[in-house]
Amino acid sequence: MMIQRAALVAALIFSASALSARDVSAQAQKVAVAVSYVPSLRLDVLGGNPTALQAGAAIAFPFSNYFSIGGALGAGISSTGFSGRADGFAQFSLDPYHQSEWEPYVGGGVTVRGDGGGPGTRTYLLGFIGANGPSTGKIAPGVELGFGGGVRLGVTMRFTGSPAHR
Secondary structure, three states: OHHHHHHHHHHHHHHHHHHHHHHHHHHHHHOOOOOOOEEEEEEEEEOOOOOEEEEEEEEEEEOOOOEEEEEEEEEEEEOOEEEEEEEEEEEEEOOOOOOOOOEEEEEEEEEEEEEOOOOEEEEEEEEEEEEEOOOEOOEEEEEEEEEOOOEEEEEEEEEOOOOOOO
16 A cells, blocks of 8 residues: 555656656747756665665756755655655756766755654755766756765756757
8 A cells, every 4th residue: 555655656746747847848949048947857765764765856946057956855665664755955066067978066955754664754964966967858867876864876867958968
C-alpha cells in the first residue's frame, strides 16, 4: 500500500513538472526574455537513518546569472516504508556563462524529511555541490552530491526552455 502511494505521489510530481516545462517552452517562443523559472526532475539516493530512494521535482527562480533560489519535493521508499522530503535552497553558479561543458554549482538550505515507520519528521541543514551538463535540445542533465540528514547522491533533468547551454 505504501509503495502504491509513493508511486502515485511521484507520478503527480512528474506530471506537474512536465506541464511546467511546456509552459516555459511556450513563453520562450512568444517573448524573447530570460526564463523566469527552471523546472527539473530528479532521482536521489539518501543515505543516513533510514536510507531512501526518492523521485522528485524542483523549481529554481534565477535572480541573476550567478544566483537562484528554489524548492524541491521528493517521495519514494526507505528501509522503513514511505519516505518524503521538502527542500528550500539557494544555489550559486561557478560558471554562469557556460565557458566549460559542465556548469559547476554549490548551494545550501533546509530540508524536512519524513519516513513512515522511522524516526518521524526531521529538519536538517542542506548543502550540495553539483554540475549541470550540456543540454540536448531543451533538457540538460546534471549530477549532485550533498548532505542533509545523511549523504545524498542525485541525478537531475533541467528543462531549460531553450538550447542556450552547451
